[in-house]
Amino acid sequence: MIYPVILSGGVGSRLWPTSRALYPKQLLPLVSEKAMLLETAMRVAGDGFAGPLIVSNDEHRFIIAQQMHEAGITPLAHILEPVGRNTAPAAAAAAAFIQARDPQGLLLILPADHHIANVDAFKAAIARGAELANEGKLVTFGVLPTGPETGYGYIKRGEKLGDGNAYAVERFVEKPDAETARGYLDDGGYDWNAGIFMFRADTIIEEMRTHCPEIAACAAEAVIKGARDLDFLRLETASFSACPSDSIDYAVMEHTSSAAVVPVDMGWSDIGSWSALWEIGEKDEAGNVVSGDVLVEDTKNCLVRSESGLAATIGVENLVIVDTGDVLLVASRDRVQDVKKIVERVAAAGRTEHHAHKRVHRPWGYYESINEGERHQVKHLLVYPGASLSLQMHHHRAEHWVVVRGQAEVTVGEERRILEENESVYIPVGTTHRLANPGDEALSIIEVQSGSYLGEDDIVRFDDVYGREVKKPAAE
Numbered sequence: 001m002i003y004p005v006i007l008s009g010g011v012g013s014r015l016w017p018t019s020r021a022l023y024p025k026q027l028l029p030l031v032s033e034k035a036m037l038l039e040t041a042m043r044v045a046g047d048g049f050a051g052p053l054i055v056s057n058d059e060h061r062f063i064i065a066q067q068m069h070e071a072g073i074t075p076l077a078h079i080l081e082p083v084g085r086n087t088a089p090a091a092a093a094a095a096a097f098i099q100a101r102d103p104q105g106l107l108l109i110l111p112a113d114h115h116i117a118n119v120d121a122f123k124a125a126i127a128r129g130a131e132l133a134n135e136g137k138l139v140t141f142g143v144l145p146t147g148p149e150t151g152y153g154y155i156k157r158g159e160k161l162g163d164g165n166a167y168a169v170e171r172f173v174e175k176p177d178a179e180t181a182r183g184y185l186d187d188g189g190y191d192w193n194a195g196i197f198m199f200r201a202d203t204i205i206e207e208m209r210t211h212c213p214e215i216a217a218c219a220a221e222a223v224i225k226g227a228r229d230l231d232f233l234r235l236e237t238a239s240f241s242a243c244p245s246d247s248i249d250y251a252v253m254e255h256t257s258s259a260a261v262v263p264v265d266m267g268w269s270d271i272g273s274w275s276a277l278w279e280i281g282e283k284d285e286a287g288n289v290v291s292g293d294v295l296v297e298d299t300k301n302c303l304v305r306s307e308s309g310l311a312a313t314i315g316v317e318n319l320v321i322v323d324t325g326d327v328l329l330v331a332s333r334d335r336v337q338d339v340k341k342i343v344e345r346v347a348a349a350g351r352t353e354h355h356a357h358k359r360v361h362r363p364w365g366y367y368e369s370i371n372e373g374e375r376h377q378v379k380h381l382l383v384y385p386g387a388s389l390s391l392q393m394h395h396h397r398a399e400h401w402v403v404v405r406g407q408a409e410v411t412v413g414e415e416r417r418i419l420e421e422n423e424s425v426y427i428p429v430g431t432t433h434r435l436a437n438p439g440d441e442a443l444s445i446i447e448v449q450s451g452s453y454l455g456e457d458d459i460v461r462f463d464d465v466y467g468r469e470v471k472k473p474a475a476e
Contacts, residue, residue: 002130003076003105003201004044005094008037008056008064008112009084013343013354014273014336017327018307022356026113027063030271031280037064037112038071043119044108044126051076053097054112055090058082061232062363062466066384080229082237087195088251089243092208092219093235099201100223106133107204109197109248115280117267125264128164129198137161137260138207138253139198140169142191144265148181151272153193153249155261169259172249191263194270197248207258212251218243229467274320274336278303303333326358363466364389365442377454381435383408383443388436390464397451397458399427401435406443409436432462 012025019025026037034042041052053076056064061080068075079093091109098105108126116122129139142155158170172193176184184190199207208216218239225236253259269280281289281303288296292306300317308325320336322329331339346354359368364387371378383389383406391411401410401424408419411434412427418438419425427433429451437443461470 001050001102001105002044002048002108002126002198003050003094003098003102004041004052004108004110005091006037006040006052006054006110006112007087007090008054008060009081009090010113012113013340015271015277016339016343017324017329017353018305018322020353020355020357022059023063023361024060024113025271026111027060027067030277031115034071035067036115036271038067038073040110040112040114041068041073042071043116043122044110045073050105053094054078055081055094057084058234063361065231066363078232079226080232080234081240082235083241084245085240085243086245087248088208088212088215088246089219089240091197091204091248092215092243093223093240095201095204095208096220096223097233099205103200103202104134105201106130107197107199107201109195111195111270113271114194114196115267115269115271117280118265121264121266125165125262125266126198128166129262131164132161132166132260132262133198133200133203136200136203136258138204138256138258139166139260139262140253141194141196141198142261142263143194143268144263145185145190145192148178148185149192150175150178150181152270154181154184154190155193157189157191157261157263161260165264166260166262169253169261172254191261192268193249194268195249197253203258204252207252207256211255212244212246215243215246215251274303274322274331274339275333278320278333301333324357327353362389363387363468367447370446372454375450375452375454377449379447379449381443381445381447383435383437383445385437385440385442388465389434390459390461390466390468390470391432391434392459392461393430393432394451394458395430395460396453397449398429399433400448400450401425401427402446402448404444404446406437406441407439408443408445409438410434411436434463 008026011021012019015025027035029035051074058080125141132139153175154173156170158168160167222235222240227234269276278289283289287301289303293310294304294306295312297314299313302319305322311323318333320331320333343354359366365382365384367379367381369379403419403421403423410419410425413431
């Protein structure tokens with residue numbers, strides 16, 4: 001049995017402002033109508049594959065769970081990392097989890113945010129990799145280079161293994177400069193390192209005990225001491241935090257004598273920047289890739305993406321233009337690697353646009369700000385069918401709720417009642433309240449807040465079905 005392990009970490013800051021810390025690129029539909037994580041999971045569904053084992057941080061857990069539910073995918077498990085520790089500890093935790101169930105089960109380690117155009121070629125490579133992994137090899141998948149790329153690491157092929165498409169790994173090499181990369185292409189024996197790995201659970205654990213014993217021990221202990229939380233497995237914080245932060249490549253693959261590479265031409269991209277998204281995108285006759293409500297006039301070789309209103313361009317070339325409603329990014333297409341510098345400046349200035357979108361996702365649905373000013377804020381809330389917000393109160397603001405669509409079950413103080421469309425309710429300052437959706441369609445609410453302080457930290461929770469922290473009322 002092959003156990004897909006989907007690593008859903010990182011914030012994808014080079015794809016800002018669409019990708020942000022609370023809703024990063026792997027959770028977004030950047031290449032198709034499906035989120036990249038879902039595309040990854042769907043590529044490894046069917047005969048021979050177990051349900052995906054997802055490894056993510058705590059903040060993204062409910063978004064991932066909702067996406068999986070809507071796609072009809074049932075994960076084998078969803079492991080939550082208390083802190084980020086790179087790919088080696090994540091893989092070690094996954095291996096420890098699988099070994100307890102199937103010691104010789106095959107782990108297929110997959111980044112959640114990669115695009116693969118040729119799925120048939122990918123699956124053929126996985127089949128070949130499975131043969132090698134069952135023989136005790138640690139398998140990586142090398143992407144056939146299409147140019148002298150300096151943004152990827154490379155794998156140097158060694159001797160051929162058997163009759164199939166596979167080689168021993170002679171060495172891994174760091175991201176090269178342009179001249180070195182051209183030399184790799186001329187040589188013909190180098191592949192891009194896609195960060196996709198395959199090995200038996202017992203094999204990788206033994207290799208880690210040899211080459212990175214601290215990671216192996218800490219990760220295994222974090223799994224054993226982990227705690228179930230709803231549908232999630234929380235790794236024990238102290239043990240996992242003690243793991244050295246390292247990648248699979250550095251911790252294991254560069255040291256083992258059992259590394260093998262399966263070269264594959266599968267139309268792969270890590271979607272690491274806006275220019276990468278332009279390269280794989282469907283272009284018009286002038287070389288433009290457009291998304292959303294966009295009009296282009298005398299425009300060439302641009303990526304234009306609008307997530308709010310109409311975006312129009314005239315007489316420009318080689319630009320990336322992204323409008324998310326609260327942020328407008330305009331960059332030369334050959335400078336998009338520097339987007340991270342802007343993100344760093346936004347964070348350093350104490351702003352929030354690097355962290356969250358106007359639409360903020362919660363386990364019960366989402367909210368987005370429509371208008372805000374002195375002593376008031378207007379939001380749109382969407383509550384999933386059967387979901388409910390926490391039982392809570394606010395010290396500094398009152399709220400008015402108007403039902404736009406669906407049916408709301410509203411608790412205000414000791415009173416509980418049902419509101420239909422176009423009905424409303426008022427929640428005074430300091431009053432305990434809860435909003436729930438008892439129906440089978442999404443509930444849409446307009447919320448008007450008024451008061452001296454409207455921050456999200458003015459929430460005292462008394463009860464929460466999602467296991468978030470519940471506090472006792474604080475004195476004003």
